[in-house]
Each structure stands twice: as structure tokens, then as C-alpha cells.
Amino acid sequence: xxxxxxxxxxxxxxxxxxxxxxxxxxxxxxxxxxxxxxxxxxxxxxxxxxxxxxxxxxxxxxxxxxxxxxxxxxxxxxxxxxxxxxxxxxxxxxxxxxxxxxxxxxxxxxxxxxxxxxxxxxxxxxxxxxxxxxxxxxxxxxxxxxxxxxxxxxxxxxxxxxxxxxxxxxxxxxxxxxxxxxxxxxxxxxxxxxxxxxxxxxxxxxxxxxxxxxxxxxxxxxxxxxxxxxxxxxxxxxxxxxxxxxxxxxxxxxxxxxxxxxxxxxxxxxxxxxxxxxxxxxxxxxxxxxxxxxxxxxxxxxxxxxxxxxxxxxxxxxxxxxxxxxxxxxxxxxxxxxxxxxxxxxxxxxxxxxxxxxxxxxxxxxxxxxxxxxxxxxxxxxxxxxxxxxxxxxxxxxxxxxxxxxxxxx
Amino acid sequence: xxxxxxxxxxxxxxxxxxxxxxxxxxxxxxxxxxxxxxxxxxxxxxxxxxxxxxxxxxxxxxxxxxxxxxxxxxxxxxxxxxxxxxxxxxxxxxxxxxxxxxxxxxxxxxxxxxxxxxxxxxxxxxxxxxxxxxxxxxxxxxxxxxxxxxxxxxxxxxxxxxxxxxxxxxxxxxxxxxxxxxxxxxxxxxxxxxxxxxxxxxxxxxxxxxxxxxxxxxxxxxxxxxxxxxxxxxxxxxxxxxxxxxxxxxxxxxxxxxxxxxxxxxxxxxxxxxxxxxxxxxxxxxxxxxxxxxxxxxxxxxxxxxxxxxxxxxxxxxxxxxxxxxxxxxxxxxxxxxxxxxxxxxxxxxxxxxxxxxxxxxxxxxxxxxxxxxxxxxxxxxxxxxxxxxxxxxxxxxxxxxxxxxxxxx
Numbered sequence: 001x002x003x004x005x006x007x008x009x010x011x012x013x014x015x016x017x018x019x020x021x022x023x024x025x026x027x028x029x030x031x032x033x034x035x036x037x038x039x040x041x042x043x044x045x046x047x048x049x050x051x052x053x054x055x056x057x058x059x060x061x062x063x064x065x066x067x068x069x070x071x072x073x074x075x076x077x078x079x080x081x082x083x084x085x086x087x088x089x090x091x092x093x094x095x096x097x098x099x100x101x102x103x104x105x106x107x108x109x110x111x112x113x114x115x116x117x118x119x120x121x122x123x124x125x126x127x128x129x130x131x132x133x134x135x136x137x138x139x140x141x142x143x144x145x146x147x148x149x150x151x152x153x154x155x156x157x158x159x160x161x162x163x164x165x166x167x168x169x170x171x172x173x174x175x176x177x178x179x180x181x182x183x184x185x186x187x188x189x190x191x192x193x194x195x196x197x198x199x200x201x202x203x204x205x206x207x208x209x210x211x212x213x214x215x216x217x218x219x220x221x222x223x224x225x226x227x228x229x230x231x232x233x234x235x236x237x238x239x240x241x242x243x244x245x246x247x248x249x250x251x252x253x254x255x256x257x258x259x260x261x262x263x264x265x266x267x268x269x270x271x272x273x274x275x276x277x278x279x280x281x282x283x284x285x286x287x288x289x290x291x292x293x294x295x296x297x298x299x300x301x302x303x304x305x306x307x308x309x310x311x312x313x314x315x316x317x318x319x320x321x322x323x324x325x326x327x328x329x330x331x332x333x334x335x336x337x338x339x340x341x342x343x344x345x346x347x348x349x350x351x352x353x354x355x356x357x358x359x360x361x362x363x364x365x366x367x368x369x370x371x372x373x374x375x376x377x378x379x380x381x382x383x384x385x386x387x388x389x390x391x392x393x394x395x396x397x398x399x400x401x402x403x404x405x406x407x408x409x410x
Numbered sequence: 411x412x413x414x415x416x417x418x419x420x421x422x423x424x425x426x427x428x429x430x431x432x433x434x435x436x437x438x439x440x441x442x443x444x445x446x447x448x449x450x451x452x453x454x455x456x457x458x459x460x461x462x463x464x465x466x467x468x469x470x471x472x473x474x475x476x477x478x479x480x481x482x483x484x485x486x487x488x489x490x491x492x493x494x495x496x497x498x499x500x501x502x503x504x505x506x507x508x509x510x511x512x513x514x515x516x517x518x519x520x521x522x523x524x525x526x527x528x529x530x531x532x533x534x535x536x537x538x539x540x541x542x543x544x545x546x547x548x549x550x551x552x553x554x555x556x557x558x559x560x561x562x563x564x565x566x567x568x569x570x571x572x573x574x575x576x577x578x579x580x581x582x583x584x585x586x587x588x589x590x591x592x593x594x595x596x597x598x599x600x601x602x603x604x605x606x607x608x609x610x611x612x613x614x615x616x617x618x619x620x621x622x623x624x625x626x627x628x629x630x631x632x633x634x635x636x637x638x639x640x641x642x643x644x645x646x647x648x649x650x651x652x653x654x655x656x657x658x659x660x661x662x663x664x665x666x667x668x669x670x671x672x673x674x675x676x677x678x679x680x681x682x683x684x685x686x687x688x689x690x691x692x693x694x695x696x697x698x699x700x701x702x703x704x705x706x707x708x709x710x711x712x713x714x715x716x717x718x719x720x721x722x723x724x725x726x727x728x729x730x731x732x733x734x735x736x737x738x739x740x741x742x743x744x745x746x747x748x749x750x751x752x753x754x755x756x757x758x759x760x761x762x763x764x765x766x767x768x769x770x771x772x773x774x775x776x777x778x779x780x781x782x783x784x785x786x787x788x789x790x791x792x793x794x795x796x797x798x799x800x801x802x803x804x805x806x807x808x809x810x811x812x813x814x815x816x817x818x819x820x
Contacts, residue, residue: 101666102667103664130665178625179621200667200668210788211787213681213760213763214787215588215654216654219589224657225645232638239627247635248634248665248666248668249665250662254513256788257721258511258518260788262471267667269622269623269668271622350624353668374710377624379618379620381618
């Protein structure tokens with residue numbers, strides 16, 4: 001699946017989302033980041049709706065569940081409410097957040113970030129598409145800005161992108177798990193209580209170009225050799241600290257077989273269970289990268305230089321107890337058909353970021369995970385059975401209805 | 411300097427080369443690879459000319475001497491012969507070889523290779539430009555073939571590219587040194603007697619894409635991590651064997667900050683003084699790369715796989731004794747104004763490949779090196795003083811005249 005944010009494929013699924021939810025009696029609002037809010041009215045029009053949300057964009061070589069499952073579960077919720085003629089006290093809605101993956105425009109969860117007023121609208125609008133996303137031929141020669149891409153597919157809305165202009169009572173999100181935890185334990189539902197901390201960096205290493213055939217190793221300041229060492233050390237240190245460190249993008253200049261690269265730029269994604277773990281990892285890596293850079297090229301008096309640019313800083317998040325309670329109760333009801341219901345679910349911490357991270361900064365939020373094969377996501381092999389998807393959708397539906405009752409019974 | 415082969419900049423310098431050499435009384439022939447042969451007739455029309463040759467293309471971030479110096483020295487030779495009214499017995503010529511660098515079309519010395527009938531014309535014509543050469547906007551979305559690029563700048567000649575269609579008596583080439591040997595020793599001229607062996611590979615490493623935030627290191631088959639380890643090991647082993655190993659191009663897929671790369675393709679350039687050294691290095695690297703690939707991903711039963719593709723195989727070359735003799739005699743004449751002439755030159759082995767490698771397979775060939783600052787090439791800092799350039803041009807002129815006399819006095 002390759003449905004990059006704001007591509008023609010994304011436009012198609014957006015048009016489908018609008019048509020489908022309108023046919024279910026919803027009013028659809030599009031904001032200045034292209035976020036789509038489909039709202040089914042409740043008895044009371046003076047209170048914000050409770051939302052189910054996720055995203056419809058994918059990685060360049062993504063799967064069929066990451067993101068889409070959460071939006072489809074929201075639509076399924078709307079269908080069930082219609083079919084059963086259920087009225088809620090407050091409205092209920094489904095939201096499709098734009099560019100959650102950060103694959104085409106390199107800031108993940110950027111549009112829920114703008115909605116939460118954590119990222120300025122201008123910053124988001126001026127993000128340029130990543131040149132390595134080869135499926136978009138424009139990317140290399142004249143990268144599109146996010147604003148221009150929104151305009152091109154006619155999804156630059158006039159409503160401000162903000163939690164004050166589009167308020168929510170709460171935000172629930174269903175997602176496939178992204179490590180083989182539930183699947184290996186034979187469990188049906190994960191009640192997500194927290195999200196680990198993460199930071200995204202761009203690391204620039206500068207050395208000196210030289211000829212591969214006639215420059216001895218002692219006379220080189222090879223930016224790629226230094227970068228390769230940094231990649232190896234990053235994993236070693238992250239492992240030691242119980243964290244993760246990953247490199248996903250590498251640009252090598254000048255990019256010729258017989259020229260030793262004088263410049264390398266690579267992405268670095270570091271994560272840890274708590275913000276403090278990531279702080280410690282960050283400090284150790286900076287020290288180690290400096291040492292590696294200083295070593296390469298010292299013989300010619302031109303040691304490599306390393307620069308860090310912080311692109312995303314996402315501290316650890318704890319979800320809202322009211323939402324967690326609703327999800328837990330809904331889960332217990334759903335798994336009650338198992339012989340051992342108590343062993344069929346667990347609380348879990350999310351390794352990945354989600355739009356729920358940003359919504360949780362403004363409104364009560366929590367998430368639901370369902371098992372997926374081998375815990376693989378961001379890959380075509382991503383797979384959850386129909387039964388696993390039904391479990392998740394049932395939990396989301398019931399959690400929203402419970403939350404609706406709870407908020408007006410207080 | 412960025413004058414990539416068959417770019418608009420290359421067309422400009424080619425037009426200049428044609429106009430300039432024609433004004434000096436030469437006939438210019440363009441062959442099917444765009445090689446340009448400017449010939450000044452000698453007394454006899456029934457024998458092949460003696461050529462001075464090099465190339466006018468550069469690396470993406472190249473310097474002002476690599477290649478161009480050799481062609482300009484040839485033109486200077488033509489000027490001096492004209493000015494002094496010197497007639498040669500056989501003709502003398504200057505050749506500009508196409509795409510020597512292999513920077514835009516990834517096969518270096520490809521056009522002298524076709525001329526020597528070591529590379530099939532069809533293979534060369536169908537070479538596609540490298541997408542990472544960012545200065546050509548077409549490269550990423552719809553890469554040009556070499557034949558199409560030749561047509562576009564009107565340099566697809568009708569004369570067959572072959573040593574039989576365009577015969578030479580001998581080939582001499584002046585080049586800047588590409589390691590700090592002459593410059594550090596305070597010497598003026600290098601008499602090049604041999605060229606080290608080299609091989610270019612494309613290494614493809616396949617693992618599995620997965621999410622950076624939720625996949626533990628044990629559950630990864632990270633193609634980039636494995637590749638980084640290979641890059642480090644390649645240098646260690648090459649160093650141990652007295653050889654060189656270098657990586658200049660890296661493509662990482664899918665290329666997203668939060669996806670662990672499932673595929674990496676990188677160039678590997680290995681060199682050694684003799685062909686046998688390169689054989690040994692090749693064997694050791696294959697063994698080591700297999701081990702590294704097998705280790706990464708073994709926990710999930712999906713170890714990385716590594717594939718080798720040989721793009722260029724250039725065995726070690728020894729130049730022709732007649733040419734070496736002419737260059738040595740010319741050098742002794744040129745440096746005779748030094749207080750200690752004998753210490754002003756040395757014999758030297760070329761670390762880099764040159765068009766002279768291919769010409770040497772068909773006709774007597776040798777090369778001349780002059781010092782350059784820090785031995786740096788393939789970089790804007792590349793620099794030789796005017797005096798150093800004059801030394802080289804004087805040696806080339808005298809070597810050609812001596813060779814012309816020698817061949818007819820036998």
C-alpha cells in the first residue's frame with residue numbers, strides 16, 4: 001500500500017471518506033491542514049462531540065491496516081449507531097488526520113500537532129516533501145510544500161486548524177500493535193495507557209571529498225565511514241539503555257562511485273519508555289558522535305564535523321484515566337466470550353507516536369491495540385485477521401458510547 | 411567545477427575544443443561514443459597519428475585540473491608545433507574521451523573502453539544516468555540513457571568507436587597526481603609506469619522494513635545496520651591487505667524516518683597494487699559480508715541477504731617501455747634546470763584508473779603526473795601551480811615528438 005499524504009491516491013480515499021460519512025448523516029468539516037471531521041449529531045448541540053480518529057495516509061511501502069483500521073472502525077461505529085437507531089447525548093465523530101506518517105512531509109502527526117496548537121500552522125504549511133519518496137516524480141526536482149499539495153487536491157479547508165475552532169470531548173484511537181506483544185501472548189486487546197518518548201534528528205556529517213583510488217585511508221576525512229560508525233554505536237548505546245535508535249534516511253554527497261563522500265546527512269529516530277531515558281541516550285550519542293567525527297580526518301588536520309538538528313521532540317505521554325476506564329470496560333465486555341477473559345487483554349505502552357499523542361495534550365484521550373502478524377507494520381506483510389479487526393472496532397464503539405454516558409451522568 | 415558528461419556544460423566545452431583545434435589546422439572526428447579526435451597531419455598520411463588524450467568531464471563537485479589539464483596540454487602541444495612550424499613524420503592528435511569519470515553514467519572510462527573493444531557499444535549506449543547526480547533534474551524521475559544524452563547535445567558521431575576505425579600509434583596522458591606523493595617529496599614530475607587493479611561493485615542488502623518505534627533490535631532485519639557494518643569491515647580488511655575499499659553511493663529504501671530500511675544498495679570500489687591483491691580482498695569481503703548479513707535478522711528467521719554485482723573489473727596495467735622511455739627522456743630534459751635534476755622526478759604507480767588503461771590494451775601507452783596541492787582531486791580544492799602545469803605540458807610535448815622520431819628511425 002502506497003498512499004502518501006495528499007497524493008492522488010490520498011485524494012481518492014478522502015473523497016470516499018466524505019461521501020461515506022455524509023451518507024451516514026454526518027456533516028464533514030475540513031480544516032486548514034486538510035484534517036477531516038465527520039460528525040453525527042447527538043441530542044445536544046451545545047457540547048463538543050466525542051471523536052474516533054486515526055489517519056488514511058501510509059508509508060511509501062506500507063500495509064493495509066496502519067491508520068486505515070482506526071478510521072474504518074470509526075465509520076463502522078457510525079453505521080452501527082445508524083442501523084441500531086442509537087442516539088447519543090453529545091455528538092460522535094470520526095476524524096482523518098493528515099500526514100500522520102510524516103513519510104511524504106517529514107514531520108509525523110503534524111496536523112494533529114497544529115490542531116493542538118503545538119506546531120505553528122506556517123511551519124506545517126511550508127514543510128517540503130522528502131526527495132527520497134520516489135513514487136512522487138516531482139519530489140526530487142521541485143519538492144511541493146504541504147500547503148501547495150493541499151491546494152492541488154482541493155483539501156485546504158477554510159476552518160482554522162485548532163482545538164478551539166474544532167473542539168472535542170475526547171479522542172479514541174484504534175490501531176494495530178506495532179511489536180509482536182499481543183500476538184505472541186495470544187491476547188485479543190491491548191488497553192494503551194501510555195506512549196514512549198521519541199525524538200527525530202537530522203545528523204549532518206561533513207568531511208572532505210577525495211579520490212577513492214589514490215587516497216590512503218590515513219589521508220581521508222570520509223563522512224560516510226564516520227556516519228557508518230555512528231549508526232553502529234547508536235544501536236549499541238540504545239540497547240544498553242533499554243532504548244531504540246534507528247536510521248531511516250541517508251543522503252550521501254557527492255554520490256559518485258569513485259569519490260569518497262565529503263558530506264552525509266542521515267535521520268536519527270531515538271525512543272525510550274520515559275523522557276528521561278531519551279535525554280540520557282541523547283547525551284551519550286552526542287559525546288560518542290563527536291569522538292567518531294574527531295577521529296576521521298585527524299591525520300590531515302581536517303577532522304569530520306557533526307551537526308545535530310532536532311526535528312521532532314515528543315515527550316512520553318500518559319493517557320487519560322476516564323478514557324482508559326471506558327476502554328477497559330469495553331474490552332472486558334468484548335472478550336467476555338473467551339474461556340479466560342482476564343487473560344485476553346493487557347495494558348500496554350505504545351512504542352510509536354500517534355495523533356492521540358497530540359490530542360491528549362488538549363482533551364481526554366486513549367488508544368486500543370489489536371494483534372497483528374509478527375507485530376510487523378510499515379510493511380506490505382502487515383496483517384490482522386477479520387476477527388481481530390472486529391474486536392478492535394467493537395471496543396472502540398463501546399468505549400465511545402460509555403464515554404458519552406459517563407460525561408453526562410457525572 | 412561541475413561539468414558532468416554530456417550535460418549542457420560539457421556540450422559548451424566540446425564546441426570550444428572543436429573550434430580551437432580546427433583553428434590550429436586539425437581535422438576533428440567524433441565517434442559513436444562522442445569521443446573527439448583532433449588530428450594535425452604529419453608528413454606521412456599512411457600511418458596512424460600519435461595521440462595525447464584525457465577527458466573534459468568532471469565529478470559532480472570536481473576541480474579544475476583532473477582531466478582538463480591533459481586535454482589542454484594536448485592543445486598547447488598543437489599550438490607550439492604550429493608556432494614553431496614543426497612538422498612531424500606521423501600525424502599528432504588530441505583526444506577527448508567521453509564520461510571518463512563515470513559520475514553521470516556509472517561506468518568510468520567507458521568510451522575508451524568501447525574504443526578498445528573491451529566494452530560493447532550497446533552496453534555503453536544503454537547506461538542510465540545516476541539518480542543521485544542532483545545537478546541534472548531529469549535524473550531522478552526519468553534517467554537519460556547515454557545514447558539519448560549523446561543525441562541531445564548532438565555528439566553522437568557516425569564513425570564507429572573502435573581502435574580499428576580510429577587507429578593510434580601511441581597514447582600519452584598528462585594528469586595531476588591523486589595522492590600527495592610528488593608534492594610531499596618536492597618533486598616536479600612522475601613518470602607513470604603502471605596502474606593498480608580496481609573493481610567496482612553494486613552491493614544489494616535485503617532485510618525487512620519495520621516500524622522504528624515499536625520493533626526491538628532483536629526483531630529487526632535492518633538492511634542499513636548490516637550495510638554500515640559491511641562498510642566498516644571493508645576498510646579494516648582492505649587496510650590489512652594493503653588495498654583500498656570505498657563506498658561512494660548509498661540508496662536506502664523505503665527512505666522514511668520512522669521505517670527501518672528493508673533494502674540498501676551501495677557502491678563498493680576496491681583497489682590494490684596487483685590484480686591478485688584485489689582477488690584476495692574480494693574473497694575476504696564476500697565471506698565477511700555473508701556473515702554480517704546472516705547475523706542481522708536471524709532472530710526472526712529472516713536474515714538479511716547480500717548480492718554482489720560486478721560493474722567494472724580493471725586488472726593492474728603495466729605501461730609500454732617505449733612510451734615510458736620517451737616520457738623519462740622528456741622529463742630529464744625538462745627538469746634539467748633544477749640544481750638536482752635526478753631528485754626532481756620519480757617513477758610512480760597510478761592509484762586511479764584512466765583512459766590510458768584501455769588504450770594500453772591496444773597501443774603503446776604511458777602517463778605523466780604533475781604535483782597537486784595535498785594530492786587532492788575530485789574536489790574544488792584541487793590545485794596545481796601554473797609552473798607545475800607547464801612542466802607537465804612540456805614533458806608531454808617532448809615525449810610525443812621523441813616518440814614520433816623513434817618510430818620512424820627504427
